[in-house]
Amino acid sequence: MTPPILDEIRRVRHAMSVEIQHDPQRIVEYFSAIQRDLSERVIDLADQGPLGRTKSCPDGNQQTTPEIGSSSSLR
DSSP, X not given: OOOHHHHHHHHHHHHHHHHTTTOHXXXXXXXXXXXXXXXXXXXXXXXXXXXXXBSBOTTSOBOOOOOTTSGGGGO
């Protein structure tokens, strides 16, 4: 049994594909335009440490990230 959310995602993806006539180049252009329009909402993950924690805090101080398996990573 497929979860309803997956059925909805597939339905929307298919509708989008129909709208651009299933043309792969137009799909790329469509998503490139969305990415360009929403670029200020993108989070840069390049500065992510282990477990998705950032290496530096917003105030500029360095944040240490616990090693996987250490007791401090379980808190």
